[in-house]
Each structure stands twice: as structure tokens, then as C-alpha cells.
Amino acid sequence: MITLDGVRAAKRDLAADLSDDPRVRYLGVGFEGDDYVIMVAVAESGDRPDLPEEFRGVPIRVVEASDFTAQTG
Template sequence: MTDIDAARAAKRVLVECFADDPRVSGIGISGDEAHLVIRVNLVNANEVPEDLPERVLGFPVAVDEVGKIGAH
């Protein structure tokens, strides 16, 4: 498994855990091949899910406040 495949698996773990959490706007992967990070986009940075891990499957988890995302 390549690093990007492993990062995709880590992302899927978080999507399964937080897909229905209204505090989470989205989950993605960022960084370069040597430093991949799982990004969790939050509606409000002050409302981080208490069970959000710092790492998942060995990848660091970072949070960004992006607000609510929806169709226009």
C-alpha cells in the first residue's frame, strides 16, 4: 500500500466516525507525499469533537475552521 492509499484509509476511518457530526464540514488529505495530513474542516474551531484523535492510522490530524459548507 502506498502512503496516499494509507492516507485515504485513514480519511475513511474519520469519515465513518464523523460523517453525521454537524460540527464537521468535511474531511480531506493535504500535504506532500512525504508529509501527508488528514484535515478535518470544522464549522467552528471552538467546537472540536471531543473524540477526534490527534493521529489516525499513523497520520497526524489537523483541524481548520472553514464554517458551514453548502450549496448556493
């Protein structure tokens, strides 16, 4: 399992790679079961960048920006 620091580093690098893509609104770290995932929020689910299933070993999940809910805790 990748550490939280590793996931944050992967998210930061992926964000840099996607920084010029106007379809991407923001990235976040989430959970899927017991594993971390990188959440990529896009403007519309039908208009999404071509992304791999994983980035540096961290699964990527694409969500529509309006469906994304930030959580604290």
C-alpha cells in the same frame, strides 16, 4: 511514511466515524512539510469534536471551514 492510498483509507474510515457529527463539514488530505495529514474542517474552531492527534498513524489537523482552501495539482 504512509502511502497516499493508506492516507486515503484512513481518511475514509475517519469520515465514517465522524459522519453523524454536525460540527464536521468535510475531510481532506493535505501536506505538512513532507508528510501527509488528514484535514478535518469544522464549522467553528471553538466548537470542535474531540479528535486524537493521529488516526491510523496519520496526523490530524483541524481547520475552520472558512479557512480551508482546496488545491488541485
